[in-house]
Structures are given as structure tokens and as C-alpha cells.
Amino acid sequence: xxxxxxxxxxxxxxxxxxxxxxxxxxxxxxxxxxxxxxxxxxxxxxxxxxxxxxxxxxxxxxxxxxxxxxxxxxxxxxxxxxxxxxxxxxxxxxxxxxxxxxxxxxxxxxxxxxxxxxxxxxxxxxxxxxxxxxxxxxxxxxxxxxxxxxxxxxxxxxxxxxxxxxxxxxxxxxxxxxxxxxxxxxxxxxxxxxxxxxxxxxxxxxxxxxxxxxxxxxxxxxxxxxxxxxxxxxxxxxxxxxxxxxxxxxxxxxxxxxxxxxxxxxxxxxxxxxxxxxxxxxxxxxxxxxxxxxxxxxxxxxxxxxxxxxxxxxxxxxxxxxxxxxxxxxxxxxxxxxxxxxxxxxxxxxxxxxxxxxxxxxxxxxxxxxxxxxxxxxxxxxxxxx
Amino acid sequence: xxxxxxxxxxxxxxxxxxxxxxxxxxxxxxxxxxxxxxxxxxxxxxxxxxxxxxxxxxxxxxxxxxxxxxxxxxxxxxxxxxxxxxxxxxxxxxxxxxxxxxxxxxxxxxxxxxxxxxxxxxxxxxxxxxxxxxxxxxxxxxxxxxxxxxxxxxxxxxxxxxxxxxxxxxxxxxxxxxxxxxxxxxxx
Numbered sequence: 001x002x003x004x005x006x007x008x009x010x011x012x013x014x015x016x017x018x019x020x021x022x023x024x025x026x027x028x029x030x031x032x033x034x035x036x037x038x039x040x041x042x043x044x045x046x047x048x049x050x051x052x053x054x055x056x057x058x059x060x061x062x063x064x065x066x067x068x069x070x071x072x073x074x075x076x077x078x079x080x081x082x083x084x085x086x087x088x089x090x091x092x093x094x095x096x097x098x099x100x101x102x103x104x105x106x107x108x109x110x111x112x113x114x115x116x117x118x119x120x121x122x123x124x125x126x127x128x129x130x131x132x133x134x135x136x137x138x139x140x141x142x143x144x145x146x147x148x149x150x151x152x153x154x155x156x157x158x159x160x161x162x163x164x165x166x167x168x169x170x171x172x173x174x175x176x177x178x179x180x181x182x183x184x185x186x187x188x189x190x191x192x193x194x195x196x197x198x199x200x201x202x203x204x205x206x207x208x209x210x211x212x213x214x215x216x217x218x219x220x221x222x223x224x225x226x227x228x229x230x231x232x233x234x235x236x237x238x239x240x241x242x243x244x245x246x247x248x249x250x251x252x253x254x255x256x257x258x259x260x261x262x263x264x265x266x267x268x269x270x271x272x273x274x275x276x277x278x279x280x281x282x283x284x285x286x287x288x289x290x291x292x293x294x295x296x297x298x299x300x301x302x303x304x305x306x307x308x309x310x311x312x313x314x315x316x317x318x319x320x321x322x323x324x325x326x327x328x329x330x331x332x333x334x335x336x337x338x339x340x341x342x343x344x345x346x347x348x349x350x351x352x353x354x355x356x357x358x359x360x361x362x363x364x365x366x367x368x369x370x371x372x373x374x375x376x377x378x379x380x381x382x383x384x385x386x
Numbered sequence: 387x388x389x390x391x392x393x394x395x396x397x398x399x400x401x402x403x404x405x406x407x408x409x410x411x412x413x414x415x416x417x418x419x420x421x422x423x424x425x426x427x428x429x430x431x432x433x434x435x436x437x438x439x440x441x442x443x444x445x446x447x448x449x450x451x452x453x454x455x456x457x458x459x460x461x462x463x464x465x466x467x468x469x470x471x472x473x474x475x476x477x478x479x480x481x482x483x484x485x486x487x488x489x490x491x492x493x494x495x496x497x498x499x500x501x502x503x504x505x506x507x508x509x510x511x512x513x514x515x516x517x518x519x520x521x522x523x524x525x526x527x528x529x530x531x532x533x534x535x536x537x538x539x540x541x542x543x544x545x546x547x548x549x550x551x552x553x554x555x556x557x558x559x560x561x562x563x564x565x566x567x568x569x570x571x572x573x574x
Binding site for chain 1: 454461464466467468470471472473474475476477478481484485488497498499500501502504518
């Protein structure tokens with residue numbers, strides 16, 4: 001029988017509601033996630049709640065261990081794998097103990113073979129399903145979608161990851177923030193790692209540059225979570241997943257679209273659009289409205305390939321929409337993808353009867369939904385935009 | 387036929403012709419992109435500065451041959467990452483460099499078609515670029531500094547591998563000026 005189901009059978013009242021999940025997230029080890037989790041656990045216990053530590057990793061930090069005193073700890077269990085004895089959280093014992101609130105450190109941890117689940121977040125799901133509230137901790141680089149980005153920023157890839165949906169399931173996400181300088185100070189003072197590990201850590205992962213980048217990623221992540229939750233509160237219908245999916249275009253705040261053509265000059269537009277997307281912390285789409293029947297061959301093919309390649313380098317998406325009307329084609333994509341920001345290159349001065357036509361930005365403004373901003377990127381040589 | 391009738395017929399004709407032209411121009415102005423063959427000069431570089439001498443040489447050649455300059459930023463992707471993953475941190479370094487090169491090229495009226503290429507090493511990135519792009523010349527600055535730009539081995543490899551003319555600029559005592567992202571150019 002499934003462990004969570006056993007707990008459900010033992011306590012029918014509690015399983016009527018799912019437990020609440022609160023996640024303490026930080027940019028790196030040592031910012032104080034476990035410490036804060038224990039502090040809040042103590043406050044809950046003092047408030048009269050039944051609190052137990054399901055699993056805690058003190059990392060040989062005396063201050064952290066001291067804070068766990070007075071909180072009941074469910075003993076770990078030992079699992080033997082290839083003649084090695086490993087300690088893991090005892091999920092069945094925790095479910096049997098059934099506290100009101102369980103403190104479970106390191107959400108992204110991979111369990112030893114022989115445990116109920118491969119990953120700890122799966123254990124946490126069982127605990128929540130049994131109606132037990134959970135406080136847990138995670139570092140931002142453990143989020144699957146950010147793993148590549150963080151690895152590129154820091155040169156260090158973590159193997160233990162959790163799907164982003166796990167963080168999405170949290171009822172509350174608390175960012176434990178610390179300036180890079182303060183964290184490095186804590187590291188130097190031996191409050192994060194023992195003496196022999198301090199110098200290697202300072203020389204590799206714990207550089208100011210790495211920590212600044214990670215801090216930014218963590219702040220953005222939590223900001224997105226807050227935005228998503230705000231939208232959920234506004235529309236209390238349907239399941240949480242359905243609401244998040246429905247509101248996804250709005251939850252990300254801004255979404256940029258750059259109108260490109262298979263020409264080298266479009267690359268500058270893409271660069272400008274990408275920098276804006278970076279500043280806004282949002283995704284970028286590139287759109288070429290292709291005239292019907294136009295063959296993608298020769299120089300056109302080469303430029304489309306170059307744009308696709310650039311999009312891949314930047315993490316953007318190149319869309320090709322077939323239409324004989326640029327404005328209609330672009331407006332359709334704007335509506336479909338929830339675009340809020342449209343960037344176009346500066347057109348050449350109109351000649352002949354084209355002078356009678358309304359300029360492209362105005363036509364785009366009229367054709368797209370209200371609230372979509374249109375920005376014109378100047379041609380090289382005409383003027384420098386900021 | 388009276389003069390009035392002639393004038394009416396002429397006016398109608400002009401109106402129809404004008405209407406047709408306006409309708410054509412209102413159709414969205416989307417015409418197939420013109421296919422053209424251009425000469426290209428590849429200028430591969432790494433890092434956040436490029437030898438001004440090499441850039442000027444490439445621009446002079448491009449101008450003389452009516453060619454397009456193809457500056458290519460070579461990015462080294464860690465083995466921990468998939469080779470085709472997005473590389474925003476590298477892109478953030480490449481962007482201002484490509485802007486600075488484009489700006490300098492625009493001043494001389496040379497068209498630019500830039501690239502960012504990924505590889506496990508700079509040489510691997512260059513190899514990938516050679517595999518899927520075509521060009522008529524390659525301009526590379528040799529460097530006397532260890533760990534910067536292309537080494538002697540890289541250049542020998544390039545001479546054997548590149549399907550185009552390779553122009554290697556040997557480092558000279560006067561080669562102390564660089565084009566960088568921040569200030570356009572600087573002296574070493």
C-alpha cells in the first residue's frame with residue numbers, strides 16, 4: 001500500500017485537506033534557508049502547533065543545529081546500497097507520526113535506492129497528500145528550467161534538480177536573500193563550510209560575479225511566482241493548475257516580439273530586442289511574415305538559417321507566419337502569443353504612392369490589441385538609439 | 387468627340403490607374419526577398435576586444451571588393467551544457483562587440499552580416515562555422531599573447547581547413563589598438 005494512502009487511512013479527517021507547502025528559496029548554500037525554516041518551525045511550535053523535523057541537514061553548522069533543539073526529529077532510516085549505508089528521511093515513520101507541520105530540508109535531494117521515491121520532492125508530495133503542512137528549502141539552481149542558465153553563468157552544473165511545477169505547487173515561496181559580500185563574509189568566517197573547503201569554494205563557485213548573477217535569477221524567479229499567485233487570487237475559479245495555465249501569458253508580465261526579415265540588418269533589431277527582453281526578464285519571439293509562395297532558397301535560406309541560429313543562441317523563438325499582409329500576420333501572432341511589446345525596424349523613406357499609406361507602426365498599433373507597445377529600432381547610420 | 391468627353395475619359399483612365407497602384411501598394415508591401423549573391427569576408431574573433439588592425443584590414447578588403455563583412459563571435463560552451471543550448475552570458479559579451487564592429491563598418495559603408503557560433507572550444511566553434519557558412523576570405527589576427535585569440539596551431543589548422551583565402555595578420559609592434567564594446571576602441 002502506498003505510504004500516503006496508509007496515512008490517509010489512519011487519519012481520515014486530515015486527508016480531507018491537502019497540506020500547505022512553504023518553500024524557502026535562496027541563491028546558494030549558506031544564505032540561511034535551513035536556519036530560517038527552523039526559526040519559523042520554532043515559532044509555529046511556540047504557537048501551539050505540533051511540529052516535527054522530517055529531515056534536516058545541519059551541514060556541520062553549529063548555529064543551525066542549535067536552532068533545531070527543542071523540535072522533535074523523526075529518526076532517519078538507514079538504507080544499504082552497494083555495501084554503503086546511507087541515511088535518508090523515514091517517510092513511512094513521518095507519515096505514521098503525522099505532525100501538523102513537518103520540516104523537510106533540501107527539496108531537490110535524490111534519495112538512495114530502496115526509498116519509496118527517487119526524489120525528496122516526491123516524498124513531500126506524499127506528506128502533503130496526507131494533510132501535513134511542510135516547510136522545505138531549495139536553491140535556485142536546482143530548478144530544472146534555470147539549471148542550464150545557472151550552469152552557463154557560473155560554470156557549475158548541479159545534478160539534483162526539481163521540475164519547476166514543484167515550486168508552482170508551493171502555497172508560499174520565501175526568498176532568503178543575502179548580498180554576495182555578506183555571503184562571502186559568512187563563508188570566510190567558516191559559517192557555511194568547514195575550514196578546508198573554504199578556499200576552494202571562494203575560488204570556484206562563490207565569486208561575487210557568480211553570486212550576483214544567481215541573486216538576480218533568484219529575485220526574478222520569486223517575482224514571477226508572486227505575480228502568478230496574484231493573478232490566481234484575482235480569479236478564484238478552477239484548479240490552481242488550470243488557472244496558472246490560463247493566466248500564463250499575463251503571469252510572465254511582458255512578452256516581446258520582434259518583426260524580422262531574412263536580411264542581415266534584422267540582426268541588429270534582434271540584438272536590441274534581446275537586450276530589452278533581458279532587462280524585462282522575459283521571453284523573446286522573432287517573427288518573419290513570409291509572403292505566400294516565396295521559396296526559402298539561396299540568400300533567403302541563408303538568412304533564415306542565420307536568424308534561426310541566432311534565436312537558438314539567445315534562447316529566443318523564430319516564428320514564420322505566411323501572409324500577404326504584414327500587419328494582419330503580425331497582429332494574429334501578437335494575439336495568439338499574448339505579446340505586450342512589439343519591436344520593428346525603421347523603414348526606408350516611402351517613395352511614390354507609398355507616401356499616401358499610413359506608416360507601419362501606426363497600422364500595427366491599430367491592428368493589435370490595446371496595451372501593446374510598439375517600438376521602432378533605428379537603422380544603423382540614421383541615428384543611435386539608446 | 388468633344389473635348390469634355392476626351393477629358394472625362396482621360397480622367398477616368400488616370401483614376402483607374404491610380405486606384406490600381408494604390409491598391410497594390412496597400413496590399414501589405416510584402417514582396418519576395420531578392421535573392422542575391424554577395425562576397426563575404428569572415429572575421430572570427432573571441433573575447434571582448436578585437437585587434438583594430440585586423441578589423442581595419444578586413445574593412446578595407448570588404449570595401450575594395452564590394453563584399454559583406456561577416457564578424458563571427460566564437461563562444462566556447464562548457465562540456466556540462468548541451469552544445470546547442472542558449473548561451474545568454476556569452477551572447478551578452480558578443481552583442482556589444484558586434485555592435486561596435488557594425489558601427490565602425492557603417493562609418494566606412496561596408497555591409498555587415500554577423501554571427502555567433504558555439505563550440506566546445508574556439509577552434510571547434512570555428513570549424514562549425516566553416517562547415518555551414520560560405521565566404522571568400524578569412525581574416526584572422528595572430529596573437530603573441532598566450533591564451534588570447536588564435537594560437538599558431540589554430541592558424542595552421544585554419545589554413546588546412548578553410549575553403550577560402552586566409553589572410554593572417556602577424557602581430558606587429560604597432561598592433562596595440564583594439565576595438566572594444568565599451569569605448570569603441572582603445573590602446574593596449
